Amino acid sequence: MTSTRETGIERFFEFSLLGMLASGYLAVLGSGYLDAPTAILVALGMAARALIVSGRLRLHLPPAVVSALTLAYIGFYIGDYFYLSREFVTATVRLVFFLAVVKLLTASTGRDYFYVKVIAFLELLAASILSADANYSLFLALFLVFGVATFASGEILRSARRAETLVRSGQRRVGWRLSGLTASTVLGIFILTAGLFIILPRTARAAFQRLIPERYHLPGFAGEVRLGEIGELKMRDTAVMHVKIADSWQPRPLKWRGAALSNFDGKRWFNASNMARAWKVDRGVLSLIPVEERLRFQSPRLSYEVVMREITSDALFFAGVPEWIQIGIPLVIQTPTDSFRAGFTPDHLRYLVSALVEQDRHPFYRGEPLKPALRAQHLALPRLDPRISQLALEVSAKATSEAAKAYGLDKYLRESFGYTIELPRETSADPIAHFLFERRKGHCEYFASSLAVMLRAVGIPSRVVTGFQSGVYNPLSGWFLIRASDAHSWVEAFVEGRGWITLDPTPPDPNPPSVTFGSRLQLYADAVQVLWQDWVLGYDFERQLTLAARVEQSSRDFQARWIDGAYERWARRLQSGTATAKRHGWKAAIFIALVAAAAMLGPLAWRKWKAMRRVRRVKRGQVSASDATMLYERMLEVMRQRGMEKPFWVTPAEFAGKLGQSESSAVVDSFTQAYNQLRFGQRTEAAARMVALLDRLERL
Numbered sequence: 166m167t168s169t170r171e172t173g174i175e176r177f178f179e180f181s182l183l184g185m186l187a188s189g190y191l192a193v194l195g196s197g198y199l200d201a202p203t204a205i206l207v208a209l210g211m212a213a214r215a216l217i218v219s220g221r222l223r224l225h226l227p228p229a230v231v232s233a234l235t236l237a238y239i240g241f242y243i244g245d246y247f248y249l250s251r252e253f254v255t256a257t258v259r260l261v262f263f264l265a266v267v268k269l270l271t272a273s274t275g276r277d278y279f280y281v282k283v284i285a286f287l288e289l290l291a292a293s294i295l296s297a298d299a300n301y302s303l304f305l306a307l308f309l310v311f312g313v314a315t316f317a318s319g320e321i322l323r324s325a326r327r328a329e330t331l332v333r334s335g336q337r338r339v340g341w342r343l344s345g346l347t348a349s350t351v352l353g354i355f356i357l358t359a360g361l362f363i364i365l366p367r368t369a370r371a372a373f374q375r376l377i378p379e380r381y382h383l384p385g386f387a388g389e390v391r392l393g394e395i396g397e398l399k400m401r402d403t404a405v406m407h408v409k410i411a412d413s414w415q416p417r418p419l420k421w422r423g424a425a426l427s428n429f430d431g432k433r434w435f436n437a438s439n440m441a442r443a444w445k446v447d448r449g450v451l452s453l454i455p456v457e458e459r460l461r462f463q464s465p466r467l468s469y470e471v472v473m474r475e476i477t478s479d480a481l482f483f484a485g486v487p488e489w490i491q492i493g494i495p496l497v498i499q500t501p502t503d504s505f506r507a508g509f510t511p512d513h514l515r516y517l518v519s520a521l522v523e524q525d526r527h528p529f530y531r532g533e534p535l536k537p538a539l540r541a542q543h544l545a546l547p548r549l550d551p552r553i554s555q556l557a558l559e560v561s562a563k564a565t566s567e568a569a570k571a572y573g574l575d576k577y578l579r580e581s582f583g584y585t586i587e588l589p590r591e592t593s594a595d596p597i598a599h600f601l602f603e604r605r606k607g608h609c610e611y612f613a614s615s616l617a618v619m620l621r622a623v624g625i626p627s628r629v630v631t632g633f634q635s636g637v638y639n640p641l642s643g644w645f646l647i648r649a650s651d652a653h654s655w656v657e658a659f660v661e662g663r664g665w666i667t668l669d670p671t672p673p674d675p676n677p678p679s680v681t682f683g684s685r686l687q688l689y690a691d692a693v694q695v696l697w698q699d700w701v702l703g704y705d706f707e708r709q710l711t712l713a714a715r716v717e718q719s720s721r722d723f724q725a726r727w728i729d730g731a732y733e734r735w736a737r738r739l740q741s742g743t744a745t746a747k748r749h750g751w752k753a754a755i756f757i758a759l760v761a762a763a764a765m766l767g768p769l770a771w772r773k774w775k776a777m778r779r780v781r782r783v784k785r786g787q788v789s790a791s792d793a794t795m796l797y798e799r800m801l802e803v804m805r806q807r808g809m810e811k812p813f814w815v816t817p818a819e820f821a822g823k824l825g826q827s828e829s830s831a832v833v834d835s836f837t838q839a840y841n842q843l844r845f846g847q848r849t850e851a852a853a854r855m856v857a858l859l860d861r862l863e864r865l
Contacts, residue, residue: 174322181311185285186281193292392596395652405649407472407642407647420632423478424500425657429546453490454486470518471515483520485521485522494514571658585608601615626658632652797836800862820833829862
């Protein structure tokens with residue numbers, strides 16, 4: 166029958182093992198690569214195992230059922246790889262979690278538990294490859310805690326179930342061997358932690374980027390956007406990028422321009438032309454406006470740093486017109502609509518920008534008229550509801566210039582229609598007409614598209630721009646947090662003599678998000694994420710030098726302040742203390758040495774003296790029952806020095822019986838009998854016999 170102690174250890178072991186598996190599961194779940202059905206299935210499997218371990222659920226899967234499920238999933242894995250996910254890593258991660266659930270629900274032997282440990286480690290390894298977020302460090306810490314608990318409790322459980330001799334002899338220098346084992350274990354954990362926490366998150370993406378699918382799809386910045394996609398994007402709070410503005414002058418609001426689209430077919434905006442210009446980045450710096458031309462612009466300059474998250478778009482986002490860019494890629498592609506792309510999907514791209522910012526509706530015009538082909542392209546309209554053109558002509562009838570017409574149409578849309586992020590419940594053959602004449606409310610996409618169409622209807626070239634609003638400033642990190650919900654669309658119109666001007670007809674949100682505890686908590690989480698990105702994933706050689714320079718400068722500043730204030734006091738004390746040290750220094754040294762020796766050896770000497778005093782008292786015949794315990798502990802100390810240690814759960818008689826046949830075992834057996842007589846029989850004459858046997862044992 167299983168003992169209560171063994172049952173408690175077994176339950177602790179199983180819960181610890183479940184914690185290991187749950188830590189790996191949560192790490193992968195936090196990476197964003199686990200699909201909802203798999204996440205729910207694994208969570209249900211873990212909950213079922215927790216109920217089984219706690220005794221609240223009885224579940225037994227026959228081996229035939231397990232084999233059938235495994236064979237079925239092998240076929241599903243092949244179909245998943247070729248037809249569903251079409252990604253090796255995604256299909257393999259699902260396979261690992263399927264095996265985790267099956268083994269978790271059927272584990273009953275030591276081999277099964279070993280497989281579960283391996284699967285838990287594979288989960289954490291997968292998370293270290295897939296995850297680039299700070300929450301990985303939390304799940305790694307949980308995994309290590311549950312891992313230590315699992316292996317320790319598993320070892321205790323195996324020892325409790327093992328039928329073997331409880332006392333071992335010949336184990337010399339046990340303390341040193343145990344210390345060595347502890348040191349090697351700690352070193353192994355440190356190496357493993359360093360590898361998972363530092364190395365893999367920074368290098369695994371580069372090593373496996375061909376296998377790992379992109380995590381977050383960002384529609385509207387890949388050369389095409391359908392009406393409604395930006396609205397769907399605004400419902401998500403996923404972080405897209407972080408921006409740090411270096412200048413004290415910060416215009417409000419900033420628009421982060423990503424893509425400009427010139428062609429419209431009634432339901433989607435896109436770019437039909439593939440003509441683009443490739444700029445070669447020279448030594449990490451790209452100059453887009455010649456120095457002599459920059460002097461003509463009197464607009465304020467804005468310097469900022471952008472850190473992109475992992476998204477599917479290769480668009481580069483800028484506020485204002487970039488003068489120069491410092492970026493770590495070989496080429497930057499400029500499209501015919503004056504947007505910029507990396508040419509490939511970047512991975513945590515970081516770049517510095519110096520840009521010219523519009524002020525008071527004065528754009529940057531280089532005096533270049535719009536070419537006829539581009540003008541025709543930016544005026545082209547599909548077959549639309551004729552009421553749209555009629556409305557545009559009516560609104561702009563009193564305007565005397567192109568600029569007045571553009572600003573008038575912009576004001577009309579902003580003041581006459583309502584804002585909402587709710588998508589239309591039904592599709593329409595002409596979404597713009599439905600917005601203008603029936604629904605009369607919508608989000609930025611519909612406002613921008615309507616303005617662009619109405620501008621073209623009155624003969625003003627226009628295009629729709631997709632990007633982001635300013636974002637939220639996080640005072641904890643000093644960075645602007647720009648999320649998917651900050652996605653925005655606006656319009657650029659070409660006015661003769663002024664060039665491309667920016668128009669934003671979208672009215673403000675009547676229900677802006679309020680500051681809540683949850684929003685403050687998000688700022689704290691974002692600050693941790695920025696710290697993780699800067700000093701873990703982005704902790705390259707350049708940042709090492711930066712950190713070293715800061716530490717050195719701080720050390721110098723501290724030393725300067727400290728030395729300036731204390732130098733004179735130290736000099737005076739040193740002068741007055743030098744003579745005293747020469748006279749009494751040797752006395753102080755001897756005193757300090759004696760105090761140190763007393764502190765280190767005093768407690769041990771005190772215990773030895775008390776033990777010897779009690780032994781002498783026993784020899785004089787002054788005996789009490791408690792002296793039996795003192796003498797027995799001295800005997801155990803002698804045996805411990807010889808490599809034979811008594812477990813705490815073994816009785817003295819059992820210990821003496823396990824020593825085998827030897828002269829020492831005969832002495833211990835007689836000593837144990839005398840101990841029992843004195844301790845429990847109150848026979849004081851046994852004390853002298855215990856002292857004699859102890860002396861004999863020490864001489865052997």
